[in-house]
Amino acid sequence: MSSKLIDCGVCEYRNINKPSVVWCSECDEGLCEECKEHHAASKGSRSHHSVPVSEYQKLPTNILAITQTCPKHDEKYQIFCKKHDCLCCRRCVTETHNGCQEMDVIDDVIKNVKSSNAFLEMEQTLAELSENLQKIKKDRQENIKSMMENRAKIEKEVQQTRMSINNHLDKLQESLLKELFAAEKNESTKIENIISSIQENERKILESQTTLGKIKQHASDLQTFLALKHIQQDVTNNEQFLESLIKEKKINNVSMSWKIEKSVEILSTTIKKIGTIQLDTRSADATLTVRKNQQAQMMMPITHAPTIDDIKLTLRQTVKTTGKHVIDCCLLPDGRMIFSCYSNSTIYVLKTDGTLDFSLQLESRTSHIHFIEESQKLVVTTGQFFLYINIIDMRNREEEKSINVRSENYGIVHKDGILLYNGGRSGLYAVNLKDGCVTQLVKVPLFQRSGIAMWSENLYFINMDYSVSCCDLQGRVKWKLELNPLAAEFFSCFVAPKAS
Structure with missing residues (x-):
């Protein structure tokens, strides 16, 4: 010690x-x-x-x-x-x-390593390996038992056949039985060797499980982190061992039977054999336990969860927009940029290098935009004076339809066929893309010309008093963040630009 x-x-x-x-x-x-x-x-x-x-x-x-x-x-x-x-x-x-x-x-x-996914995965993998080894061992033992039954049955049939023929066939019987016992012994030896290997691996897994349990109770986080790497190697070796058993067909079931020679019925000194021992293989009866969507076991360090303080902004590109009073923008999957210019009611699409790709002139004002990737549709709100939302098919660059929402409309997002938008003084709304049905989610007035955001089944929006609220997709408000008067005054300079 x-x-x-x-x-x-x-x-x-x-x-x-x-x-x-x-x-x-x-x-x-x-x-x-x-x-x-x-x-x-x-x-x-x-x-x-x-x-x-x-x-x-x-x-x-x-x-x-x-x-x-x-x-x-x-x-x-x-x-x-x-x-x-x-x-x-x-x-x-x-x-x-x-x-x-x-x-x-x-x-x-190493923080919370004992409750990490890596530790849980290791516990589950060890339990799974132990279960699979036990199943294969039991299946191999059953195979030996079934072959013993096959052998007993064949032996009885051979003896019965022998009784019906003369002394000349006694020698042939003896030869056949030797072949039978040799085949059984040879295949049984192979299976027993596999069982021996399984028991050894099973012992190692049991040791790893015991070690893991003791580590969980008494080891430090660093010791736990380093020990998991050693145990990982044993797990990998056992998984490779299981894969080799299946790949090399070492757990295929072997059964024995015999085929009577047609010439046995003819008593002749020319008969040399009265049958042949046959070995038939089939897939093993044991069903291994494999977790669905199991990923490769990789020991990944538990990293620090980033916060807003960890975010560092880097200027990558400056783009000169076309038109005046750019209200909103979004990105296409191929990297192109879309800008909404309120004053001239135009949508501009720029290439990744900042040059103009094409533009779309609309009859109404263009406030906020949102691109729906799955349907290749661009949703355009119209602001304060036009009470409808335009849907543009970006594949043919044509306006597909307009939905009359009977309220002013600004920032907008999309979720499962539902548009959720800032209705200004009327509140937060949802409109169904298929039938145009409009539902009011939040009745409090929202800040005009401001956007809304959606993250993890939650909506975030700016109220008329410059406070920020969070609600679920059914409109139930979860929290509200009040800004002090100085911050609100500063904030209003950026979120409420006046139309030119």
């Missing part, structure tokens, strides 16, 4: 020998009763997780041997490099990973 598990690390540093009672994974050392209390009270270590040494020692030896410090520089791991799939200390980053771009803080990588 390692001395650092037995002795208190803090006391040992002071040349004092005291037995440790708990183990701190973050400090990577044992603590005695007195040091445990200081450790729990200290600001730098009060958040550390510790477990009794007796429980920590239950972890497998290879897990206990995992070090949390860099063996090259003897410094604690701080960074995970995605490019090289390895842990790095501060000096490793400077010396060998200075040019790597995808680097994560180790605390973010």
Whole structure:
């Protein structure tokens, strides 16, 4: 047993020998009763997780041997490099990973690793492998049993046949039975070898399951993260073993029968055989458990979930628009850009390099636009004075129809054949593309000339008082964000441009 598990690390540093009672994974050392209390009270270590040494020692030896410090520089791991799939200390980053771009803080990588999808997938995969190995073992044992029954039946038939013929056929019978037993023994030996391999793999899976259970209870997050990589190799080997059994047809069922020679009925000294042992194979009866849409087991680090503070904007291209008073824009799947110019009632489509592709002149004003990719339709709202929404077929560049919504209309989005739009002072509306049926979702007045957004089955819109609201697709408001007067005044300068 390692001395650092037995002795208190803090006391040992002071040349004092005291037995440790708990183990701190973050400090990577044992603590005695007195040091445990200081450790729990200290600001730098009060958040550390510790477990009794007796429980920590239950972890497998290879897990206990995992070090949390860099063996090259003897410094604690701080960074995970995605490019090289390895842990790095501060000096490793400077010396060998200075040019790597995808680097994560180790605390973010190992956070919640025991409840991660990777850990859950590993538990499920091990259980599945164990179940499949048991099924194949049982199927192989049943195959041996069925062959014994085949052999007994054939033996009886052979003996009955022998009784009807003369002494000359006794020798032929003996020869045939030898062939029968040899065939059974040969095939049984093959199956028993497969069963032996299965039992060995089953034992390894059981060990991995036991190890995983102990890791889940007592190992640190870093130990868990690293241990999963070792277990992953065993899982991959077992999966390849199962695939090889199927691919090489090693689990095909073997049955035995015999075919009576026609010449047996003719008693003649020229008869050399009274039958032949036949081996027939068919697909195994065992049905392996395979989860649907199972993806390749890949140990991916748990990365930090990005927030709005992580977003960095980079100017890639500046496009000079045609026309005045551009209200809205959207992108086509091929990268082309569509702009809506309110003052001259025109839709402009620009190529990816910013040059004009074509334009569409409409009879009504053009406020906000939304492109429906599945039907190749462009939806155009008309603003304050025209109370309908235009539908344009972008394939032939012609106006397909207009839907009279009987209200002003601005920002618009689409979901499953339903258009959801900003009705200005009348509120938030939904209109069915097929029958033109209009439904009011939210009755409060919305800010005119503003857009709306949809994300994850929720709608986001700006109210008349510059507050922002979120509701579901049925109009039930979930929350409302109030802006202070100064922010509202600043915000209004950008969301409410005056028509030129």
